[in-house]
Amino acid sequence: MELLAALEGSAFSTFLRESISIWAYPTVLMLHTVGLAMLVGLNTTLDLRLLGFGPGIPLATLEKLFPAMWIGFWLNTITGAMLFAMDPINKGMTLIFMSKLALVATGVLLIVLLRRSVYGRGADTAMVTAGARTCAVLSLVVWAAAIATGRFMAYV
Amino acid sequence: MTQFKAWLDALLATTTFDEWLVVYLKSTALSHWVVNSQWVWPIAETLHFMGLALLIGIIAPLDVRLMGFMPRVPIAALKRLVPWAVAGFLTCLVTGALFFAATPDQYIRNESFWLKLLFLAIAGANMLLFETTQRARAVALKPGADTPAAFKAIGGVSLVSWLMVLYWGRMLPFIGGAF
Numbered sequence: 104m105e106l107l108a109a110l111e112g113s114a115f116s117t118f119l120r121e122s123i124s125i126w127a128y129p130t131v132l133m134l135h136t137v138g139l140a141m142l143v144g145l146n147t148t149l150d151l152r153l154l155g156f157g158p159g160i161p162l163a164t165l166e167k168l169f170p171a172m173w174i175g176f177w178l179n180t181i182t183g184a185m186l187f188a189m190d191p192i193n194k195g196m197t198l199i200f201m202s203k204l205a206l207v208a209t210g211v212l213l214i215v216l217l218r219r220s221v222y223g224r225g226a227d228t229a230m231v232t233a234g235a236r237t238c239a240v241l242s243l244v245v246w247a248a249a250i251a252t253g254r255f256m257a258y259v
Numbered sequence: 260m261t262q263f264k265a266w267l268d269a270l271l272a273t274t275t276f277d278e279w280l281v282v283y284l285k286s287t288a289l290s291h292w293v294v295n296s297q298w299v300w301p302i303a304e305t306l307h308f309m310g311l312a313l314l315i316g317i318i319a320p321l322d323v324r325l326m327g328f329m330p331r332v333p334i335a336a337l338k339r340l341v342p343w344a345v346a347g348f349l350t351c352l353v354t355g356a357l358f359f360a361a362t363p364d365q366y367i368r369n370e371s372f373w374l375k376l377l378f379l380a381i382a383g384a385n386m387l388l389f390e391t392t393q394r395a396r397a398v399a400l401k402p403g404a405d406t407p408a409a410f411k412a413i414g415g416v417s418l419v420s421w422l423m424v425l426y427w428g429r430m431l432p433f434i435g436g437a438f
Contacts, residue, residue, distance in 0.1 A: 125430075125433060125434065128433075129429070129430060129432075129433040129434075132429060133425075133426060133429040133430065136308070136311075136425060136429050137422070137425065139308065139312060140311060140312050140315040140316065140319075140425065141315075141319075143312040143316065144311075144312040144313065144314075144315045144316020144317070144319065145316050145319070145320070146316070147312060147313055147316045147317075148316045148317050148320060148340065151317075151340060151343060152340075156339070156340060156343065157336055157337065157339045157340040158336075158339075159333055159335065159336030159339065160332055160333070160336040160337060160339075160340075161331060161332065161333075161336075161402075163331070164329055164331045164332045165332075167329055168320070246312075247309060250305055250308050250309055250312070251305045253308075254301055254304045254305040254308060255301050255305070257301070258297075258300070258301045
């Protein structure tokens with residue numbers, strides 16, 4: 104709690120909270136949405152392919168989506184940390200924020216499992232396993248819940 | 260009856276179309292329902308964000324392919340996922356229309372809102388241009404083949420305009436001052 108208070112009082116947090124510049128809070132929030140579209144959007148595309156939609160898309164080529172998903176992930180980790188730093192005492196210890204972190208962690212773990220399960224034997228022998236399909240379904244559910252908790256954090 | 264007369268008087272007192280629209284929309288049961296509920300707005304926002312992720316997640320790889328990257332992916336195969344992007348778009352359209360109908364005064368004089376619609380129109384016209392002039396060439400393009408200049412231009416315009424739609428949507432509270 105003292106740590107959170109120290110964070111909240113830091114010059115960086117105060118700048119993010121009080122600056123009226125378009126490059127402060129609005130841009131951080133906007134980039135958080137871009138990162139969401141990259142991470143969740145591209146993961147959804149991969150999930151749909153694994154669940155049998157767009158069957159003509161070669162699995163091997165979709166491995167290229169992973170770097171873009173990771174860019175989205177890091178973008179949101181950084182911008183998310185900044186949004187947290189703005190208001191750590193109010194947001195930090197709430198159930199809904201903890202739920203969101205747990206959901207994001209699960210979503211990211213599923214990406215790792217998915218990649219191992221589909222591409223673990225090399226891109227050219229990529230195949231859809233039953234495990235990968237399970238991961239794909241879980242990932243759709245987990246990301247939907249992560250988005251919901253993120254949105255509701257602004258209202259509860 | 261007095262309520263009806265007050266409502267009619269308020270409508271008649273407006274002098275411009277946008278004023279009339281704001282007064283009318285705010286008088287509807289739909290607007291009252293959204294504004295008075297604690298849940299409708301955040302649920303609709305959640306759906307709006309899911310819709311945008313679905314839309315961009317499918318359209319961006321297609322745009323990138325049109326720009327000449329990931330040449331081994333057949334364009335025709337990627338296009339088979341487009342109905343999912345349309346589903347995402349419709350989700351955003353319905354929830355977006357709900358936001359507008361509920362609180363039109365937040366949007367009607369908001370420059371971010373009109374810039375968002377402008378880029379939405381550009382994205383739509385660009386897609387229409389692709390479907391009407393390049394469709395046959397796109398389906399015939401062999402996997403591994405580089406894309407013609409027209410594809411690269413259309414893919415680039417699409418990617419930028421969808422990102423601009425997201426950008427101006429997110430700027431609604433900050434530039435133009437909604438909420």
